[in-house]
């Protein structure tokens with residue numbers, strides 16, 4: 059699966075600007091989601107007004123597009139105040155839409171900041187809505203959690219740390235954060251110790267007496283696998299690479315580290331299932347655009363996304379099409 | 384250097400001679416105290432560094448630090464047998480003048496290490512250097528054997544492409560000033576000239592005025608791993624029994640067939656000692672040691688956030704990572720005061736036996752946990768035999784052999 063992120067300049071009204079001739083159909087015809095960023099630390103009334111205009115436009119011509127509103131830079135604000143803002147923005151948009159006779163428009167709200175994992179979580183949720191047969195993926199993970207007694211399992215896009223699926227227990231920020239950071243740790247170790255070629259002598263020696271086996275036969279798993287036991291509650295975390303782009307990360311229940319062999323067998327099965335899932339999805343090469351529109355300069359979109367262009371799945375890497383303002 | 388405490392205050396560090404053989408390099412010394420001065424202009428980042436390295440602050444937490452008033456003294460226990468008396472000296476001008484005048488003898492005597500921090504962003508370089516020269520003069524006067532570490536700090540604020548040049552220029556300047564300061568002191572007090580010259584440090588290039596002082600320079604920033612590199616070097620020379628640690632680590636590495644072993648102090652996650660096989664030495668990532676410190680330390684933060692336990696508490700006990708046919712590694716709690724990271728060639732049997740052997744080798748490293756363990760008892764046949772790789776390998780390699788026998792049939 060491939061996603062393209064288009065980053066739009068915030069100062070320009072793309073629907074009403076003679077100097078700026080976008081081919082509307084080319085942009086929005088194929089798009090799956092529109093992310094609108096509102097600066098919560100700024101006066102957002104104008105941004106909300108412009109968002110309303112945009113939603114009305116889109117609802118008339120492209121009603122399939124999910125509209126994802128990121129109420130951004132909430133890091134400086136108190137919890138109560140965040141919720142107040144979210145309520146206020148929601149009401150302003152819903153009221154305007156119902157005045158225009160539009161009900162049930164696909165508008166969702168997310169509180170985000172680049173200073174914690176909320177921005178990744180929000181992007182994850184946006185992306186998940188665009189994944190065909192997401193339910194099937196979720197069912198596989200839910201099953202795995204049941205058989206292995208996992209507390210929580212995430213399927214990560216390794217490059218962006220977006221999770222593209224999780225099991226059916228409610229996702230919480232804390233478990234997402236630790237799993238996401240675990241992926242980071244693994245990436246770092248992989249770079250330092252796994253990204254340079256070893257010498258032939260090294261390999262020869264390892265395959266010689268008393269082992270007498272090619273290295274391939276000496277390992278249990280061809281893909282990366284990892285586990286960690288936390289000191290306090292002894293809740294282990296495990297990671298298994300699914301392919302070059304995806305990794306399964308799970309938080310296990312207390313004491314289950316001893317059952318690692320059985321767990322590994324179950325994980326093997328699920329990983330195989332996941333691989334097949336993405337093999338089937340691959341030939342379609344579905345390109346789903348997620349437009350990112352900043353509301354007014356400086357709302358903070360450019361740096362905010364977890365990497366421009368989330369390339370998910372077993373497909374090849376592509377340079378995402380990014381419209382720069 | 385390692386005998387500084389003994390030479391300047393003989394009563395403070397009794398020799399371990401009574402419990403071990405007299406061979407100097409295998410002696411296991413008892414608790415060593417080191418006076419470490421942390422100096423530099425106000426706002427240069429001294430307290431920030433100290434808080435990150437020893438108190439588990441995050442880099443961004445340091446924005447909340449206020450200016451240090453006078454001297455903030457802390458005692459940092461490092462491993463079991465080293466105490467750093469860290470003198471974090473507030474850098475405001477009035478304080479600096481006071482250190483150089485009224486408190487001169489108090490501040491500058493018995494110093495083991497001076498860490499001097501320059502803020503690369505500072506506008507008034509001339510003035511900073513003048514202050515530095517005064518500090519060096521006082522140091523040479525009262526603790527002429529002290530080591531000096533100069534940290535050119537906040538390098539994150541310099542464009543990455545010019546960082547090296549900026550650092551080299553500033554380093555050359557600091558070296559020259561240091562040499563001048565030392566030369567002036569020698570002229571003023573000719574008796575200082577009779578001291579024996581310390582071996583030339585490889586980093587020192589100044590051809591004419593070689594400072595009679597052990598000086599090392601580092602480019603640092605709290606926003607990347609460079610901080611860990613500098614501080615690992617600083618503590619490296621202070622750690623007692625380093626030769627023993629290194630020998631033991633090498634023996635362990637050979638016995639378990641590892642490619643690399645890193646030994647970390649448990650709170651700071653500074654690398655205390657490291658060993659690499661011939662293949663491990665080919666690793667092109669020269670900065671990997673400080674990188675590992677940085678990675679593991681920030682992982683510790685993540686865990687503490689997740690578990691809700693204090694940052695200084697232990698956060699993980701066991702970690703393994705096998706990357707197919709490329710490599711395997713594990714990191715685990717080792718002795719009370721250390722963590723160990725072992726990088727292995729791939730292979731299940733090899734990995735499992737290495738884990739068992741590392742666990743078995745714990746007892747041989749018990750001496751890292753402090754003076755409570757009598758030196759002679761902690762290491763079988765301490766003295767002489769120690770340097771032989773067979774000694775430590777004793778039990779573990781038998782283990783390894785067993786595993787090897789079993790491996791092919793698995």
Ligand SMILES: Nc1nc2c(ncn2[C@@H]2O[C@H](COP(=O)(O)OP(=O)(O)OP(=O)(O)O)[C@@H](O)[C@H]2O)c(=O)[nH]1
Nearest residue numbers: 425426427428429430431450451473474537604605
């Ligand atoms: N950009 C950047 N800022 C840093 C760095 N190190 C420290 N700072 C910041 O510099 C400020 C001053 O740091 P302190 O550690 O309080 O300075 P100090 O040297 O202890 O100052 P005094 O106690 O007055 O002598 C803090 O806001 C830190 O966040 C660095 O490497 N890069």
Ligand SMILES: Nc1nc2c(ncn2[C@@H]2O[C@H](COP(=O)(O)OP(=O)(O)O)[C@@H](O)[C@H]2O)c(=O)[nH]1
Nearest residue numbers: 131133171172173352355356357358359360361
């Ligand atoms: N406090 C805070 N500042 C942010 C956040 N995200 C971005 N910013 C800042 O907002 C400014 C504008 O960001 P940018 O991505 O260039 O905005 P754009 O014009 O919408 O693309 C930058 O200075 C960012 O550092 C956030 O979550 N919290």
Ligand SMILES: [Mg+2]
Nearest residue numbers: 429430450451
């Ligand atoms: Mg301070």
